[in-house]
Amino acid sequence: MSQDQTTKPANDAGPMIAQSTTDEPLATNQRSFGGKLNWTVAALCIAYTAFHIGIMNLYPLETWTYRLIHIAGGLFIGFLIYSALNLPPEGEETGQQQSAKSRPVELLLLAVALLGVGWGLAMVAFAWITHWTTGTFAPPSFVFETFGPALIVGSAAAVIACWLFGDRRADRVYFADWLLGFAAVAMIAYILFSLMPGVVPPMRMRMGTALATQADFYASLVGVLLILELTRRVAGLALVIIAGVFVAYSFLGPFLPGFLNHRGYSLERFFTYIFTDQGILGAPIAVSSTYIILFITFAAFLQASRVGDYFVNFAFAAAGRARGGPAKVAVFASGLMGMINGTSAGNVVSTGSLTIPLMKKVGYPARSAGAIEATASSGGQILPPIMGAGAFIMAEVTGVPYTEIVIAAIIPAVLYFVSVYFMVDLQAKKLGMQGLKSEELPKFAVLAKQIYLFLPIIILLYFLFAGYSVIRAGTWAMASAAVVSWLTPYKMGPKTILKALELAAKMSIQLVAVCAAAGIIVGVIALTGVGARFSTLLLGIAEQNQILALFFAMCISIILGMGMPTTAAYAVAAAVVAPGLVQLGIPVLVAHFFVFYYAVMSAITPPVALAAYAGAALAGSDPMRTSVEAFKLGLAAFIVPFMFFYSHALLMQGEWHEILHVFITALIGIYLLSSAVQGYFFGQLNNILRGVLLISALAMIQGGWLSDLIGLGVGGAVFAYQKRGLSPRTLAKGAD
Known part of the structure; x- marks a missing residue:
């Protein structure tokens, strides 16, 4: 960020540090168009x-139809926006040269792709036209007999052409990517045709059974291929590999030992089953097509109205002068924005470009700056009321009302962010840091007069707890962001609103693909019953030791989430791990919060910590050391689930005095934990005292009076020892 950007005054408010901090940075393979193509994509x-906004609020569609259009639109736009290959930075030449020998191969692949996709699209168009003109639901037999093979061959050829010869120019769409978009249209058009009530038997009844046709199989196979390819482009290989392992498991089950063994499935049954509401059209896409896109649109409106910038500037004005001020700003501002935009790594890139340089400026080491941003951004996924998208998926999977989930999430989220705050404050105190100077910060008195810019969040909370639906509450909050903007210099007119709608679609593509890919995994779990077998295994372990079973569940949730976006990580963990915990006798809400926390924290857990790696790239630090630092800063999130396992009052379940008791003692325990991690309590701690303080913090996990007294007693003893023996000499000996 240039100097003039960071110091640009806004009337008498002082320098506005945040200038469009919520702008979405382009991915390395994301295209940037100009001219007519830009207008077309927009x-x-x-x-x-x-x-989506219209259907959710004005004209409801049949469930399968709505979700299919949601997927098809996401695939079409996704293939236009995201290239199969990384693109060179803006202004650099591509250096792409194609040998004379490879050119015929590319032309052959494109010809096959064009003929295959073109024929498939023509056949399904013929079926629709025949229906519209004659009313028949049974086109000539050759139509659907040839539709499927042509479409799968054409789609496969297009994917291979994109991998081998994709155009590296960022301002145009490779021809094969257009074909993949139209393959998605052909696939969805066939399924929609087969879902019509006049079709006998309708597709909804025959999918996943012996009645499924070859055309059903090919359409489903094309759908899975396109979803996995777009997921690879927007989220990397990790989720694709995991989905591939689950798909392979469906066919290799008869050859596997123990609880992994199953009878196996035919290609036709498997792929048609996966494309039902037990798989791709299930809970993840149900949430993606409603709540996720709604709140991403809300985030886009906040960005367009510059309300998001106000949140960050307000945080800087309030906390920027404190010791280690930029780190404390990152804790709150990144958590708030991470809650709205739903992706940990994406939020690190967008807000970290501002906070990380400022943290380094006041004295934080590079790895600490990147880790603090990663930890705060990941925490946004557990912060109510939006919680990224996790709260909505949890409500969909468990049947627990959304408002109950939001209320239950309050205390754990407070504990997490207070813990991170303690961590950065103790580190700042330990290293003798200062905050930013007053002249470098916005004026709090001026920004406080614009407190009305928090109205969209307040309105969202009001409508949620006044009994309105989540969709209605989100829509009103979105509208209020536009109205509030009229009280600022950045008034939202028709042009800005259209820009926000465009931005919302681009921001949602990643989550559409990720949720669809997660649906493939969930479908495999439902079809093979591996989730139930895993529950049996967990019960067997629990007979020996319940804590060991919980530890095992924690590890599986983290491993499943490594390299995956939060939404997919939780969806998979909820299908594999949570049922086993429920069978252990753990309440449904507690079990799902348990796996949800670890799925979220996989983003900062070595060795595959996407959010920490993003922070390391911005900070210029070593990725592995940054991820270890982020793990230490977010350690509370790895302990809090065990705390609410022992004491459900942390999830607002129980009498008020029980809730108050566990909240206060948990706060003290979190402070002791932070002091042990940072090696600073009321002065420097040597390794022995750090260990003792860690034991006192862990003693307060259970939430019982006896364990709390032990923890307080040990912590008080360390405090007394430090106060009695604190001197320059003991400080020097205790420093580490």
Whole structure:
């Protein structure tokens, strides 16, 4: 960020540090268009977002139809925006040269792709036209007999062409990517045709059974292929590999030992089953097509109205002068924005570009700066009321009302962010840091007069707890962001609203692909019953030791989430791990919060910590050391689930005095834990005292009076020892 950006005054408010901090940075393979192509893609994006907002609020569609259009639109736009190959930085030449020998291969692949996708699209178009003109639901037999093979061959050829010869120019769409978009249209058009009530038997009844046709199989196979390819482009290989392992498991089950063994499935049954509401059209896509896209649109409106910038500037004005001020700002501002935009790594890149340089400026080591941003951004996924997208998926999977989930999430989220705050404050005190100077910060008195810019969040909370639906509450909050903007210099007119709708579609593509890919994994779990077998295994371990079973569940949740976005990580963990915990006798809400926390924290857990790696890239630090530092800073999140396992009052379940008791003692325990990790309590701690203080913190996990007294007693003893023996000499000996 240039100097003039960071010091640009806004009337008498002082320098506005945040200037469009919520702008979405381009991914390495994301295209940037100009001219007519830009207008075309923008129009598609606006239509996509407007379609969802309109259907949710004005004209409800049949469930399968709505979700299928959601997927198809996401695939079409996704293949236009995201290239199969990384693109060079803006202004650099591509250096792409194609040998004379490879050119015929590319032309052959493109010809096969064009013929295959073109024929498939023509056949399904013929079926629809025949229906519209004659009313028949049974086109000539050759139509659907040839539709499927042509479409799968054409789609596969297009994918291979993109991998081998994709155009590296960021301002145009490779021809094969257009074909993949139209393959998605052909696939969805066939399924929608087969879902019509006049079709006998309708597709909804025959999918996953012996009645499924070859055309059903090919359409489903094309759908899975396109979803996995787009997921690879927007989220990397990790989720694709995990989905591939689960798909392979469906066919290799007869050859596997123990609880992994199953009878196996035919290709037709497997792929048609996966494309039902037990798989791809299940809970993840149900949430993606409603709550996720709604709140991403809300985030886009906050960005367009510059309300998001106000949140960050307000945080800097309030806490920027404190010791280690930028780190404390990152804790709150990144947590708030991470709650709204739903992706840990994405939020690190967007807000970290501002906070990380400022943290380094006041004295934080590079790895600490990157780790603090990663930890705060990941915490946004557990912060109510939006919690990224996790709260909505949890409500969909468990049947627990959304408002109950939000209330239950309050105390654990407070403990997490207070813990991170303690960590950065103790580190700042230990290293003798200062905050930013007053002249470098916005003026709090001026920004406080614009407190009304928090109205969209307040309105969202009001409507949620006043009994309105989540969709209605989100829509009103979105509208209020536009209205509030009229009280600022950045008034949202028709042009800005259309820009927000365009941005919302682009921001949602990643989560559409990720949720669809997660649906594949969930479908495999439902089809093979491996989740139930895993529950049996967990019960067997619990007979020996319940804590060991919980530790095992924690490890599986983290491993499943490594390299995966939060939404997919929780969806998979909820299907594999949570049922086993429920069978142990743990309440449904506690079990799902348990796996949810670890799925979220996989983003900062070595060795695969996506959020920490993103922070390391911005900070210029070693990725592994940054991820270890982030793990230490977020350690509370790895302990809090055990705390609410022992004491459900932490999830607002129980009498008020029980809730108050566990909250206060948990806060003290969190402070002791932070002091042990940072090696600073009321002065420097040597390794022995750090160990003692860690034991006192862990003693307060159970939430019982006896364990709390032990923890307080040990902590008090360390405090008394430090106060009695504190001197320059003991400080020097205790420093580490």
